[in-house]
Amino acid sequence: MGIIEKMRLDGKKGFVTGAARGIGKCTATAFAEAGADVAIVDLDIEEAKKTATEIAEATGRNIIAIKCDVTSEADVQAMVNRVEAELGGLNFCHANAGICINVAAEEMTYAQWLKNIDVNLNSVFLTDTIAGKYMLAHGGGSIINTASMSAHIVNVPQPQCAYNASKAGVIQLTKSLAIEWAKKGVRVNSISPGYIGTDLTLSSEFLKPLIAKWKELSPTGRLGRPEELEAICVYLAGDTSDFTTGSDFIIDGAFTCF
Ligand code: NAD
Secondary structure (H helix, E strand, O other), rough: OOOOHHHOOOOOOOEEOOOHHHHHHHHHHHHHOOOOOEEEEEEHHHHHHHHHHHHHHHHOOOOOEEOOOOOOHHHHHHHHHHHHHHOOOOOEEEEEOOOOOOOOOOOHHHHHHHHHHHHHHHHHHHHHHHHHHHHHHOOOOEEEEOOOOHOOOOOOOOOOOOHHHHHHHHHHHHHHHHHHHHHOOEEEEEEEEEEOOHHHHHHHOOOHHHHHHHHHHOOOOEOOOOOHHHHHHHHHOOHHOOOOOEEEEEOOOOOOHH
């Protein structure tokens, strides 16, 4: 069997959070194209349903949409239960939902700080440990977390201290869980994208004027596309990455190299 065949996800079941659109929609599509059945998990259930239908029609896989606020322990537990019941198991997941609050530190309210940490970091703890508990009891699995290049560098010129801190936390959480579960068959890795053209970056009136500056600062002179994160996630979800755990993959067009 060739390497491309070995990387396929036929028979595997997984979920992606924040999958209604953007990066999550893209990786969910790639998982399905590689042969997996996938749950599209999002707060925005209408968009999640549209995405699920689109991916199911394109791939012929069993794709379901689940409404879930990833900051709610009860929601995440109910979501994992539904994945088990409706897809018939759970082999991999991509904890990807996230937000970015761009407010200067001295003007940021504590509520804004908490919200960013809750959606970006506490949710990853909930998703990883609830999915991980299932995987530990059912023969193992693979967990992928979306961190960011903001875990490695401080973006300029926009202020985003809570986002940067939350993403740095995602990487240390990833490594900690990888160590705890290394001999128990559950692998945990993260991806750290650079600037990617999604609603998060392109639809914000505050960020729009900064896009030219980001391109100027970027060695490639452009933003990344969500599609450029697909292959690494399919690799991490599947069996050819069995020795890969506790790693963070920076995909940023060399942005963090200087
Ligand atoms: P996006 O805004 O396009 O999509 C995020 C999705 O998450 C949305 O569908 C939204 O409804 C969902 N979501 C938000 N809060 C939620 C919650 N509490 N529960 C469930 N779902 C929720 O963003 P994106 O650009 O696709 O970003 C996805 C991830 O990638 C985020 O973690 C983000 O921080 C990270 N990231 C993005 C970039 C970038 O440049 N776009 C770069 C690095 C990292």
